[in-house]
Amino acid sequence: MSTALLERNKESKEEELSPMNQQIEKATKISVNDLNLFYGDKQALYNISIDIQEKQVTALIGPSGCGKSTFLRTLNRMNDLIDGVKISGDITIDHENIYQSHDVIQLRTKVGMVFQKPNLFPMSIYDNVAYGPRMQGIKSKRELNRIVEESLRGAAIWDEVKGRLKTSALGLSGGQQQRVCIARAIAMKPEVILMDEPTSALDPISTLKVEELIAQLKKDYTIVIVTHNMQQAARVSDKTAFFLNGEIIEYDVTKKIFSNPKDQRTEDYVTGRFG
């Protein structure tokens, strides 16, 4: 399966890359080793092993219920909120095992998340973006103003909302709300941003804007994105992992997955024969 690839990734971290490689390999940010996850008695993830490189976009694709969202949520331990979830295996981010450390709060400030539906709080745009920093104890008005502006600029929505920062965030359009959600996530200065089908509730134009934003964000952040939209995966991601029934069937450079997949099931899926 993908073990050979994984090893290559690991080696490339230490060695200088040969110019022969088409894709310049970046350092590994997240390393998952033999991860199994159970909801009660039901196993949802089987032996997941994957290395995710920093400052790249990694797309997770696969049919509904294949475990890609579940996997995404293991990366910032959002699955902890569900009763009866059991996990075995290792997930390390920057060589630190996130399930051994008990500081979930610190983990979640480092690994931000954007959800399927925009989930802004019923408060002003400003308060939404300032929410995380305030929770971390930042009180200075000046500092908060700076963070809010910087984050909204970073999410390419500053110009649209700068005149109405104090109005309710729920008055924005869905696409704008989702970009404010991204601003809210980057206000925490995370290193990784997880996106769980961030455009599935948006119209095509808003989707395009969010995709452009993702392309910009990967300069500074490691992005892992779950998507149902294969064109989207092809457009925005550097690498793609194909999930099926709780397993990773294939994980490779996005171009390869879409033009020349190794596994028949991957090919069937990306050519639209099922799913």
Next chain:
Amino acid sequence: MASLPIENQTTNNRKSNKKKYFLENVSSKVFLFCALLSVFSLLLIIGFVFYKGSHPFIAEGYSFIDFIFGTDWVPSEDQFGIFPMIVASVYATIGALIIGVPVGLFTAIFLSELAPKSMAKIISPAVQLLAGIPSVLYGVFGLAIIVPFLQNNLGLAKGQSLLAVILVLAIMMLPTIVTVAETAIRAVPKTYREGSLALGASEIGTIFKVVVPAAKSGIMAAIVLGLGRAIGETMAVILVAGNSLIIPTSLTDSMRPLTTNIALEMGYAFGTHQEMLFATGIVLFSFILLLNFVLAKISSRGGN
């Protein structure tokens, strides 16, 4: 010949349909009647109370201002001032709120957000059962436990006091506040919680910064309903209030709220005295009406 049975069947059907429509009609009328019954009762009670209560001010020349702000209630000397009772009612209700609201709210938060399922399964029915206890039993409990306790520990001549009333009312309003607030908190979308936790907020931080503000209108409704319960409570209060006709100046003063004034004296009152008790009822009713108005305002705002 072959068509006959079919015809028979259709006429049968028609007959039974007629019967159905008749039944339908009758039962909808029955429902309407039942629905109107409560409106009718309401109007009857209001009309009766207002008719009786307004009589002294309209026909007998008593001043309504003197009635509200008068400090002496001596029916035998024709003095009817209910100001001490209004003050007593307001103090008792506010006091009960000061204790009951935080306790009720924290209970609701605990049950809906923090408690493990098994524990919530025990506490939730217990709180609801609290609402089913007849109010006279609260009074008896207050009289047997709280009053002697206050008497002994605060060195009072008489344990029946404002403080005793406040404690009993605070316990009595708990089930209302807990149940309504819990429902409101549970109705807050899960995505808010997830959004907050994903930003590295703690559970308690999430509750107070996101969940409770989002459930604000429901929680306000819970408080107003609890308030209504406290202001209208009679039986339990009679037993622990002491019923003295003074304006309470401290927590240990004996007092008489509006409700108990009516209950205590209605049995033997007649003439103007009786009408003045109805007038007391009008004042009480106005308080409740005001609360309901506030409640309607709050819930309509929550709906938006």
